[in-house]
Amino acid sequence: MEKPADNQYPIHELIKQRWSPLAFNIRPIEPEKIASLLEAARWAASCFNEQPWFFIVATQDNSQEYEKLLSCLVEANQQWAKDAPLLIFSVAKLSFERNNKPNRHALHDVGLAVGNLTLQAQSLGLFVHQMGGFDMERTRTLYNIPQDYEPVAAIAVGYPGNISQLGEDLQDRELSPRSRKPLPDFVFHNTWNQSYF
Known part of the structure; x- marks a missing residue:
């Protein structure tokens, strides 16, 4: 199943084809692809x-x-993520190694790293679905994550599956069209809320 972006301006094909499916194939991901x-x-x-x-x-x-x-x-996420052959937690270190001061850019940087991972996955025929729906304290406890580190997102990775493996409610979600805010709603210049476009 494909859900290409309905973009107004040209974008790279990997970005155009990237979306977050719920249906994953249980086919294992080759170790060299995980390393990639x-x-x-x-x-x-x-x-x-x-x-x-x-x-x-x-x-x-x-x-x-x-x-x-x-x-x-x-x-609700376990329901469909259980088929993804690879699950990942991203975690951010919240202070700088260099001076132990708070790193307010840490979450941004983790997001950028996962963005790289996501496009690499897309280039390998894999799909990524990131989730905020997880128990942070359970994650912290089960994995002995230190206080200066924060679990950011759960990530399911795999080859695309068949929509028929999902329950009816999830099939509806899977089939729903992708949408994005128009650029004028969030790209400003000169002052806040003055559209660049």
Whole structure:
């Protein structure tokens, strides 16, 4: 299934074809492709080159590790994410290594790293679905994440599946058209809320 962006201006084909499916194929992801995704994340830009991103990875071939990560997701996300062969948590280090001061750019930088990972996945025929629906405290406890680090998002990765494997409510969601705010709603110049376009 494809859901290309209905873009007004030219964009790269990888961006145009990227979307966040709910239906994943249980087909395992080749280890070299997983390494490629994480390598792409590794080369993201970051404030002072701090690279404040960390990733917790679980694949279905290790059922104990996989179930541990899956158990951190809210039930509604577990429903469909259980088929994704790769689950990841992104984690941000909230202070700079260089001086231990707060790094207010850490979440931005983790997002950029995951953006790299997402486009790399798209280039390999894989899809990524990021989730905010997870239990942060359970995640922190189960993985012994230190206080200066924050779980940012849960991420499901895999080859596209068949929509028929989803419940009716999720099929409706999967089939719904993609939408984005128009550029004039969020691109300003001169003063706040004065559209650039």
